[in-house]
Amino acid sequence: DTGVSQNPRHKITKRGQNVTFRCDPISEHNRLYWYRQTLGQGPEFLTYFQNEAQLEKSRLLSDRFSAERPKGSFSTLEIQRTEQGDSAMYLCAIPHATGGLSGNTIYFGEGSWLTVV
């Protein structure tokens, strides 16, 4: 149990189409992260939410990408006008507190695979 549910698990889309991924933490967490992982690489940070506020966005997140967390619970990541370079695993992550901000460990969901053809 990762503590995070992600949907869809796999998505194949044609170039130029829009896609949306959803992340549902099983329990309440004020912080939520999105990462992207391409084949042969480690996960790369995309964006971070504190409750409903998006506090940091990576330069990797072009203007075709938008993330929301409307009620501070679930989050969505939308990619508009998809390109083949967007093909990757999109990971949602939440912290597990072990004591204080600096003591948090981040746990990852199973991810959503995107293939753009």
Next chain:
Amino acid sequence: AQSVSQHNHHVILSEAASLELGCNYSYGGTVNLFWYVQYPGQHLQLLLKYFSGDPLVKGIKGFEAEFIKSKFSFNLRKPSVQWSDTAEYFCAVNAISGYNKLIFGAGTRLAVHP
């Protein structure tokens, strides 16, 4: 900017061999350090972590890692690997200040042959 280097991209071992995977990071401040593992077809799982205290930390499945501050290193070790250790291993670091944003290395793909 923080960065993480994993020097071994692919490692092939026989069962019972000893394992050491290198990890170096660049960041001048205080950090938390992690090793994550991704078994074939599975999600990222935490293997072990270092926050403070004893620089030798023990994780699950017999893995351990040693934090050497002077070398900015956090190498992963296991005395005797098993076929079930076949996986990809990722070293990660986050700065104490900030949002616990993790910076990952590129990963090391380990194949253990019976």
